Amino acid sequence: MSSSAEQNRDSLASGVVIDCYSIIKLIGSGGFSLIYLAEDEDSLDHVVIKEYLPKKLAVRDSSGEVQISGDAQRDAFHNGRKLFYQEAKALAMLRHPNIVNVRTFFLANNTAYLVMDYEHGKNLGSYVKKRNGGLSTTFLLTVFPAVLDALNLIHSEGHLHLDIKPSNIHLRPGGNPLLLDFGAVHQFATTRSRQSSQVVTPGFAPVEQYYSSGYVGPWSDVYAIGATMRSCIEGKPPPSAIERHAKDSMKPIASLYKKQYPAFLLEVIDWAMEVDPLLRPQNAGIMLDALTQQQGRPENNQQPKLETADNLFTENNQK
Structure with missing residues (x-):
């Protein structure tokens, strides 16, 4: 996906801090989420952050908050966010050397975030x-x-x-x-x-x-x-x-x-x-x-x- 197309998805800008994580850059996107490389400001570790932002249901406003596109999308957005959070919780409890490690998950900007270890490869x-x-x-x-x-x-x-x-x-x-x-x-x-x-x-x-x-x-x-x-x-x-x-x-x-x-x-x-x-x-x-x-x-x-x-x-x- 081109950088201009990514900008249309209203991704968080480099340097923005959510919780204790500073966004470095957008590294991927799907129909329901945006994925960033970020830095943990406490440990200075690189992490991967997944943000729930379904492109058909919501946009980001100038303050960084995620806004639902319209009343018709409200239930679908809230149900999707609830599922995203439940799935983050389920994944965080799975410990296996070949499953990506979840550090934490939290709510901010009217949406949900999942923080995972960054792995080279x-x-x-x-x-x-x-x-x-x-x-x-x-x-x-x-x-x-x-x-x-x-x-x-x-x-x-x-x-x-x-x-x-x-x-x-x-x-x-x-x-x-x-x-x-x-x-x-x-x-x-x-x-x-x-x-x-x-x-x-x-x-x-x-x-x-x-x-x-x-x-x-x-x-x-x-x-x-x-x-x-x-x-x-x-x-x-x-x-x-x-x-x-x-x-x-x-x-x-x-x-x-x-x-x-x-x-x-x-x-x-x-x-x-x-x-x-x-x-x-x-x-x-x-x-x-x-x-x-x-x-x-x-x-x-x-x-x-x-x-x-x-x-x-x-x-x-x-x-």
Whole structure:
């Protein structure tokens, strides 16, 4: 995004202090937030600050306060800010070496802020684009088991990420990954109807994320991990899940790259990217085991039995 376009988003100016953080510069933006590099005035550490500022709902006035665009946007803005704050709180409680560390979160300027550690490194999305895919087996088996382990913790705490893609994985020196951008984190066992503000990324989001009635769960994040791994090999996003749901013409990666990568690795990617959620690994832990134990896809798709809503419904009706 160009600097002039960024200025139209009313970003905080360099030198502005919020709480005890001095803004250095804007480093990113999305549909619902602006992201800054800043300095902690007490410790002089560099930090990353995420500010809730949905571009369709609010603007910043000359005093720095965030103002809702109009009465029609009021409820959506307040609900979104409440979610942003709840998600910040949830993320702050997750401690894992491959999950970005949240220092604090607070309300100011009529909006909400999330303060995270600043980490040196590069973005996986940029790296894939620069290399045009073709990332090595060693690279994939360094980065993705660590990301899956982080995701397994998120799932075990009853949360979903729901926006995993290459640009939300940060590579620290040595390829040590960090899972970023938990703006979409939600409690699971829910439908999409309460998550209307969620942005779906074509190619990485599974089919159930496109529909308000879609039953999202850990299996939804698993699809996105598979799609991210496939993009590391092919250098481009896979076809959208909506296209695949209508007519799946995407060739299995296990047949396309069998000479370049081990079979177990390619099988796990194809397994994770099944259009039907019931055919995928049902959580990050199952996918992690298949990768680290080099098992590939189990025969007949057998997996450990999970307490899914469908299982519970059936069991309750039998009692």
